[in-house]
Amino acid sequence: MDLELHPADNISEESITFTNERGQRERVRLHDYERVYSVPGLYEDVLLNYLNFASPEFLAELLAKSYPLESLRILDLAAGNGLAGEALFKRGSEYIIGADACAQAAPAAARDYPSVYQEYITVYADDPRLIQAVKEHKLNTLHCVGALGTITVEQFQHLWAAFPVESILSVTCDDLSVLDNPFAAYFKRSAAAGELRIIKCEQFQHRQLMNGDPFIATAVIAEKLR
Numbered sequence: 001m002d003l004e005l006h007p008a009d010n011i012s013e014e015s016i017t018f019t020n021e022r023g024q025r026e027r028v029r030l031h032d033y034e035r036v037y038s039v040p041g042l043y044e045d046v047l048l049n050y051l052n053f054a055s056p057e058f059l060a061e062l063l064a065k066s067y068p069l070e071s072l073r074i075l076d077l078a079a080g081n082g083l084a085g086e087a088l089f090k091r092g093s094e095y096i097i098g099a100d101a102c103a104q105a106a107p108a109a110a111r112d113y114p115s116v117y118q119e120y121i122t123v124y125a126d127d128p129r130l131i132q133a134v135k136e137h138k139l140n141t142l143h144c145v146g147a148l149g150t151i152t153v154e155q156f157q158h159l160w161a162a163f164p165v166e167s168i169l170s171v172t173c174d175d176l177s178v179l180d181n182p183f184a185a186y187f188k189r190s191a192a193a194g195e196l197r198i199i200k201c202e203q204f205q206h207r208q209l210m211n212g213d214p215f216i217a218t219a220v221i222a223e224k225l226r
């Protein structure tokens with residue numbers, strides 16, 4: 001796709017230049033998901049071919065090593081165009097509901113990974129319609145790749161409260177060893193209160209930044225105790 005990458009000090013300002021549908025060179029921020037998802041193949045090209053994006057496969061593999069995927073009824077939160085759902089699907093997941101706040105995500109997932117999702121809902125993480133979907137679909141697993149942090153602890157807690165006891169949490173988040181990470185405090189607090197049992201907690205390289213530096217993240221698998 002004849003891509004140029006433009007590193008930035010602030011990750012949300014990283015951008016790319018690509019040749020668009022009209023044959024023109026166009027520059028867009030990687031975090032402009034509305035635009036990036038609307039161009040077939042662009043998200044995968046940047047993330048997989050240039051930035052060694054590892055999280056969808058890493059987290060799906062960690063979850064598959066911990067539980068039989070076919071027994072899980074999964075919410076893929078912030079599912080984007082479906083890369084994370086596809087990583088679960090090809091390992092045997094049979095029931096996945098996708099959700100993302102971006103209006104272009106659902107059509108992109110239907111275009112790019114049409115077999116993966118039973119249903120795909122365009123909502124923010126704390127939308128009551130998502131809570132309703134958790135109940136209607138009897139979901140028992142909350143899976144989220146690359147979005148905790150943008151999704152706040154408060155939004156996450158609101159949604160997680162809708163899942164029944166014994167549900168599974170399977171998420172990546174910013175490196176939990178970083179002191180002021182609010183999700184580190186949340187996991188510590190919930191484990192100490194006997195609400196959550198951490199099954200696996202592994203540091204790994206989420207992807208490269210556009211300047212070549214590693215972007216380290218943490219993957220967590222946990223069970224809801226109460």
Ligand SMILES: C[S@@+](CC[C@H](N)C(=O)[O-])C[C@H]1O[C@@H](n2cnc3c(N)ncnc32)[C@H](O)[C@@H]1O
Pocket residue numbers: 033055056077078079080081082083084099100101102105123124125126144145146147150151152155
């Ligand atoms: C880095 S992308 C990850 C997409 C996908 N999980 C993957 O691994 O390819 C982050 C996604 O989070 C979504 N997102 C960000 N904040 C959100 C929120 N509060 N509720 C729902 N989705 C959100 C964005 O629209 C975007 O699609």
